[in-house]
Amino acid sequence: MFKLRSCAMAAILCLQPACNESQDRDSLPSPAKRVVVTNTKLEAPAQFVTRHEVEKGSSMYQTLKSEGLLPQTILDLVKTAKPIMPLQDVASATTFEITWDGPERNTPLKLDLRYAADSSLVLERKGPGLEWMATRIEHPITVVQKTFHGFVSNSLWESAEFVGMDPSLITSLAEVFAWQIDFSREVKRGDRWRLTVEQKIVDDKTIGWGNILVAEYENDGQLFTGIRYPAEGDKAAYYFPNGQSLKRMFIKSPIKFGRITSGFSRSRFHPVLHVHRPHNGVDYGAPTGTPVMAVGGGTIESIGRNGGSGNMVKIRHNGTYSTAYLHLKGFATGLRRGSSVEQGQVIGYVGATGLATGPHLHFAFYENGVYMDPLGIRFPAAEPIARNQLSKFNLLVQNVMRTLPDWQLAQQDKPSQDTRPGDHDHTVIR
Ligand SMILES: [Zn+2]
Known part of the structure; x- marks a missing residue:
């Protein structure tokens, strides 16, 4: 199902555990110290580390297979890794290292996989039977x-x-x-x-x-x-x-980065109907699918198709204020009449349903059932810092500024x- 490409071998590095740099330190005066590698007795076999990457469209299994690991070894690794990081869930572009018994790369001894920015999985042959063991290493943030x-x-x-x-x-x-x-x-x-x-x-x-x-x-x-x-x-x-x-009670725009294409007006020339009639709201031009947010918390009063308004959501915020969002392409999932929504919650997506010349949001604002220009109203603020927290807050202000x-x-x-x-x-x- 996935095609795995074996990773670049560009970064093969040879680890020589028996390097005797520390022995030389005593016998040679610094700073003229030289490490004489040729004299090193390699009692432990030289280990080889290769570096790999799970290619796009490939899988960890495929990558390991293409590196010549035996199917039984791969199965052992999958089983051992499972409680920490199921190897089939490893994302593409994940890098890992294999430590081998030597340059011939006959037997893998260790696999070191960075599966998240802050976590690694280390699979290592340990114990008398040299069975695979898994360890999770956390990299501190x-x-x-x-x-x-x-x-x-x-x-x-x-x-x-x-x-x-x-x-x-x-x-x-x-x-x-x-x-x-x-x-x-x-x-x-x-x-x-x-x-x-x-x-x-x-x-x-x-x-x-x-x-x-x-x-x-x-x-x-x-x-x-x-x-x-x-x-x-x-x-x-x-x-x-x-x-x-x-x-405040309402955020200033139902769209994060749209632009106003038509403001509130008691009379304007309608682009589709070609007659003069009031524009009872504000139009925001934005690409189809742009998320539309509830400007305030409240309850959904109506949601669905509504003639020339197209797909529309109407929200009742309290006894005084309501808002409506028209021409939507669709609604956020799970919303229906009576659902409560929070301020800033995505309720639908910009579209061109109903009477619309192109994708835009028509946003209407009602005060006591009467259309108002939402851009011209100043709304009351939420609760200030509590009196007994003020001195703590003032200190924070000084420091953070x-x-x-x-x-x-x-x-x-x-x-x-x-x-x-x-x-x-x-x-x-x-
Ligand atoms: Zn409009």
């Missing part, structure tokens, strides 16, 4: 703080790309300020941002990112600061330095305005 800063010349995306920030962190940054800034329409040239994030490192390699600890975004001259508190636990949220919550990079750096690192995406080799304007 170090968490350090890393900072990034950017200056928006074209888009938020490019400003992050320009400074080499992982794209997933742009989304995280946008999530911190989802209640303050609509990143699909309010990002302006000249905006700047800076943040401190947890970086997870194993063996000097970044394996992922943790929480953003503090972030600042200056939008059209207005500065927003978000500080994560408490640092631990799933109750963590972002607060302004004065302890007020960034969180100090970790941010200087604004001056963001200014210096601004890309030229004709920078195209992916073009990292441009002059920096100062």
